[in-house]
Amino acid sequence: MLIVLAIAVIGLASPAAAAGRSYDQMPMQIVTKGLTAEQHLQRQAELGRRLARELPADALEKAVQIPVTREEINAIETAPRSTTPLRIGLVKALASGIVVAGLDADSLSRTADGGLVWAKAVRSDAAGAIRLHVQDMSLPANAELYVYSRAGQAFGPYTVAGPDFSGDFWTTAVFGSEAILQLRLSAPVSEADLSAVSFRIEEAGIITQGFTNGLLEPDRPLPWERFEKRAGKAATDAAFPCGNPGCVVDATCTNVAAANPAKSATAKIEWVSGAFIYTCTGGLLSDNNPTQNNFFLTANHCLSSSKTAKSVSFYWRYATSSCNGTCPSNSGWPYVTTGASVAASNRKGDFTLMQLTSNPPAGSVLLGWNSAPVANTNGAHLYRISNPNFGPQVYSQHDVNTSAPTCTGWPRGERIYSRDITGATDGGSSGSPVLNASSQVVGQLSGACGTNVNDPCDAASNATVDGAFAFYYSQVQPFLNP
Numbered sequence: 001m002l003i004v005l006a007i008a009v010i011g012l013a014s015p016a017a018a019a020g021r022s023y024d025q026m027p028m029q030i031v032t033k034g035l036t037a038e039q040h041l042q043r044q045a046e047l048g049r050r051l052a053r054e055l056p057a058d059a060l061e062k063a064v065q066i067p068v069t070r071e072e073i074n075a076i077e078t079a080p081r082s083t084t085p086l087r088i089g090l091v092k093a094l095a096s097g098i099v100v101a102g103l104d105a106d107s108l109s110r111t112a113d114g115g116l117v118w119a120k121a122v123r124s125d126a127a128g129a130i131r132l133h134v135q136d137m138s139l140p141a142n143a144e145l146y147v148y149s150r151a152g153q154a155f156g157p158y159t160v161a162g163p164d165f166s167g168d169f170w171t172t173a174v175f176g177s178e179a180i181l182q183l184r185l186s187a188p189v190s191e192a193d194l195s196a197v198s199f200r201i202e203e204a205g206i207i208t209q210g211f212t213n214g215l216l217e218p219d220r221p222l223p224w225e226r227f228e229k230r231a232g233k234a235a236t237d238a239a240f241p242c243g244n245p246g247c248v249v250d251a252t253c254t255n256v257a258a259a260n261p262a263k264s265a266t267a268k269i270e271w272v273s274g275a276f277i278y279t280c281t282g283g284l285l286s287d288n289n290p291t292q293n294n295f296f297l298t299a300n301h302c303l304s305s306s307k308t309a310k311s312v313s314f315y316w317r318y319a320t321s322s323c324n325g326t327c328p329s330n331s332g333w334p335y336v337t338t339g340a341s342v343a344a345s346n347r348k349g350d351f352t353l354m355q356l357t358s359n360p361p362a363g364s365v366l367l368g369w370n371s372a373p374v375a376n377t378n379g380a381h382l383y384r385i386s387n388p389n390f391g392p393q394v395y396s397q398h399d400v401n402t403s404a405p406t407c408t409g410w411p412r413g414e415r416i417y418s419r420d421i422t423g424a425t426d427g428g429s430s431g432s433p434v435l436n437a438s439s440q441v442v443g444q445l446s447g448a449c450g451t452n453v454n455d456p457c458d459a460a461s462n463a464t465v466d467g468a469f470a471f472y473y474s475q476v477q478p479f480l481n482p
Contacts, residue, residue: 023370023371023372023470024370024371024473024477024481025368025369025370025371025372025440026285026286026287026288026368026369026370026440026480026481027286027368028261028286028365028366028367028368028439029286029365029366029368030363030364030365030366031359031360031361031362031363031364031365031366032362032363033362034359034360034361034362035359035361035362036361036362036363037316037317037334037335037361037363038334040334040335040361041332041334041335044152044153044154044155045152045154047146047148047154047156048148048149048152048153048154051146051148051154051180051182052148052150054109054111054117054182054184055117055119055180055182056108056109056117056118056119057109059119059120059121059180059182060121060180063120063121063122063123063178064094064095064096064098064120064121064122064123065094065095065096065122065123065124066092066094066095066122066123066124066127066130066204066206067092067093067095067124068090068092068124068126068127068206070126072090072092073126073208076088076089076090076208076210076276077208077210080427080454081388081389081426081427081454081456082427082447082448082453082454082456083427084301084302084427084430084447085278085279085280085299085301085302085303085427085428085430086278086279086280086389086390086427086428086430087276087277087278088207088208088211088270088277088278088279088390088428089128089129089205089206089207089208089211089270089276089277090205090206090275090276090277091133091203091204091205091206091272091274091275091276091277092124092203092204092205092206093202093203094122094201094202094203094204097200097201097202098120098122098181098200098201098202099200099202100118100183100197100198100199100200101198102194102195102196102197102198103116103118103194103195103197104194105189105191105194108185111184111187113186113187114187114188114189115184115185115186115187115189116184116185116189116194117182117183117184117185118182118183119180119181119182119183120180120181121178121179121180121181122178122179122180122181122201122204123177123178123179124177124204124206125177126177126206126208126209127176127177127206127207127208127209128175128176128206128207128208128209128210128211128212128213128330129173129174129175129176129206129207129212129330130173130174130176130177130178130179130204130205130206130207131170131171131172131173131174131204131205131207131272131277131311132147132170132171132179132181132201132204132205133168133169133170133201133202133203133204133205133272134158134162134167134168134169134170134171134199134200134201135167135168135199135200135201135202136167136168136198136199136200137158137161137162137167137168137169137198137199138160138161138167138196138197138198138199139159139160139161139183139196139197139198139199140185140192140193140196140197141159141160142185142186142187142189142193143159143183143184143185143186143193143196143197144156144157144158144159144183144184144186145157145158145159145181145182145183145199146158146181146182146183146184147171147172147174147179147180147181147182148174148179148180148182149174149175149176149178149179149180149331150178150180151175151176151331151332152331152332153174153175153331153332155171155172155174155338156171158171163310163338163339163357164310164339167199169310169311170205170272170310170311170338172313172336172338173205173207173270173313173330173336175212175329175330175331176331179204181201183197185197205272205277206277207270207277207390210243211243211279211389211390212330212390213238213327238326238327239324239325239326239327240320240324240325240326240327240392241391242320242327242389242391242392243327243389243390243391244388244389244391244394244426245424245426245456245457246457247423247424247456247457248388248394248396248423248424248425248426248456249394249395249396249422249423249424250320250323250324250325250392250393250394250395251263251319251320251385251392251393251394251395252319252320252321252322252323252324252325252392252393253323253324253395254395256383256395256397257439258381258383258435258436258437258438258439259383259384259385259395259397259435259439260439261365261367261435261439262283262365262367262383262384262385262433262435262439263317263319263385263393264317264363264364264365265283265284265364265365265366265367265433266281266282266283266317266385266386266387266393266432266433267281267282267283267284267296267314267315267316267317267318267360267387268280268281268314268315268318268387268390268391268428269281269282269298269302269312269313269314269315269431270312270313270315270390271303271308271309271311271312271313272308272311273303273308273311278302278303279387279389279390279428280298280299280302280303280428280429280430280431280432281298281386281387281388281428281429281430281431281432281445282296282297282298282299282302282354282431282432282433282444283296283297283298283367283385283432283433283441283444284296284297284360284364284365284366284367285297285353285366285367285369285433285441285480286366286367286368286369286480287366287479287480287481288480288481288482289479289480289481289482290482292343292355292479293355294355294356294359294360295343295353295354295355295356295366295479295480296314296340296353296354296355296356297351297352297353297354297431297433297441297444298351298352298354298430298431298444299350299351299352299430299431299444299445299446299467300345300346300347300349300350300351300352300467301347301350301430301446301447302352302430302431303342303352304342304345304347304352305342305345306340306341306342309339309340309341309342309354310339310340310341311338311339312338312339312340312354313336313337313338314336314337314338314340314356314360315330315333315335315336315387316334316335316336316337316360316361316364317335317361317364317393318333318387318391318392318393319392319393320392320393327391327392328392334361335360335361337356337358337359337360338357338358339356339357339358340354340355340356340357341354341355341357342354342355343355343476343479344475344476344478344479346472346475348414348471348472349414349415349467349468349471349472349475350415350444350446350467351444351467351469351472351475351476352431353476353479353480355479367433367435367439367440367441368438368439368440368441369440369441369442369469369480370436370438370440370441370442370469371469371470371473371477372442372470373413373468373470373471374400374416374436374442374443374468374470375400375402375412375413375414375415375416375417375468375470375471376400376402376412376413377400377402378400378401378402378403379399379400380399380400380436380437381397381398381399381421381436381437382397382398382399382400382416382418382434382435382436382442382466383395383396383397383398383434383435383436383437383439384396384397384398384425384429384432384433384434384435384445385432386425386428386429386432386445387428387429387432388425388426388427388428388429388456389426389427389428390428391428394423394424394425394429395422395423396420396422396423396424396425396464397420397421397422397423398418398419398420398421398434398464399418399419399421400416400417400418401417401418401419401463402417404417404418404419404449404463405449405450405463406449407449407465410446410449410465413468413471414467414468414471415443415446415465415466415467415468415471416434416442416443416465416466416467416468417449417463417464417465418463418464418465418466419459419463419464420459420464424456424457424459425445425448425456425464426456429445430445430446430447431444431445432444432445434466441469442466442468442469442470443466443467443468443469444466444467444469445464445465445466445467446465446466446467447465448462448463448464448465449462449463449465450462450463
């Protein structure tokens with residue numbers, strides 16, 4: 001159940017006149033309630049310490065392995081960045097599945113308050129991060145399942161039948177080569193409680209080290225040996241551009257009034273679909289819906305179903321701490337949430353409007369929007385914050401170009417064609433909101449159209465293309481402005 005957030009409203013929704021017509025618009029709003037990033041990180045650290053104190057002594061022995069080959073890693077790392085959505089990892093079967101169908105008290109560790117603990121480690125030396133697929137989970141009311149790392153990340157509790165009560169879900173990514181799965185039963189624990197514990201884990205998702213440690217080099221594929229040498233090293237070993245091409249601009253280096261609100265609204269996202277893990281970008285949208293909130297805009301070509309959206313993780317305000325500084329550490333990032341449902345989505349306009357199942361951090365911006373069309377307003381300035389290549393926020397400016405050639409299936413009007421003026425986008429930027437000079441969302445990134453789309457720095461040969469908010473507004477209006 002969603003918690004209704006208290007927000008500070010800047011202005012009121014009102015029609016905007018343009019060329020004799022009236023269009024809807026919504027002002028930005030600021031989330032004023034909920035946890036700050038610092039409070040969230042503190043809670044996670046406290047949880048991690050508690051779980052580590054109760055970790056059974058033998059739990060790290062005989063860890064379950066995730067077998068992965070160098071060919072599989074290289075296939076992810078060397079794929080064209082223009083592939084959409086961008087693959088950053090793969091799903092692999094465990095060497096031996098974890099199946100729990102009832103527990104024996106004598107095989108469990110006892111806590112100081114009389115509870116019982118079971119744990120199992122899952123490892124892969126090739127992993128930059130690990131997600132676990134929990135299936136058929138059914139737990140008694142006094143049981144809680146967690147996933148965490150010895151580096152301090154901790155997520156949970158997962159209770160009863162999981163976040164959506166289906167018994168089937170993906171845990172949030174734990175960064176590094178090891179994830180610890182830990183089950184705690186609070187006292188008093190009966191035989192019936194032990195018999196009622198049931199779940200299985202037969203596959204895991206691996207995000208590769210190149211996408212988690214900033215090791216990617218756009219102009220040269222990384223051989224497997226580089227990963228072996230860098231295994232276990234922190235992301236802070238690398239510096240901006242953090243795996244991005246040289247034409248991108250670190251958002252932390254910029255102070256552009258029109259784009260600044262997006263820094264607190266944008267999240268890089270990653271999710272599991274089929275045999276792979278993918279990444280895109282998206283942003284929070286303002287609304288005046290009295291019964292729903294926490295709406296998030298991204299691209300339809302990224303994801304379009306609630307089944308897929310269940311596994312989406314949102315990395316809020318993922319940015320460098322200083323201009324052109326070191327790449328931020330995923331394993332210590334302050335605020336990550338997981339889970340959403342799809343409110344509306346369509347290939348025409350290339351949009352997906354999701355609703356989060358967890359609140360964004362306090363202080364987040366819900367971006368304003370405007371339904372007035374801009375696709376045929378030549379020279380109109382557009383601004384963007386995005387997270388290409390699963391890295392930190394980058395800034396770009398684009399000017400609408402009505403003479404740019406269009407691509408098949410992407411007609412002008414349904415899409416906005418522009419030329420890069422400052423910075424650029426790349427794989428993983430897809431879905432990022434594009435703003436007008438008043439910081440209002442007017443679309444979201446579809447990709448590039450041109451004769452050299454594999455080079456994101458070639459603005460002369462390629463146009464940047466966004467799905468037009470004005471085109472699909474009637475489909476999202478029932479949610480954002482009922």
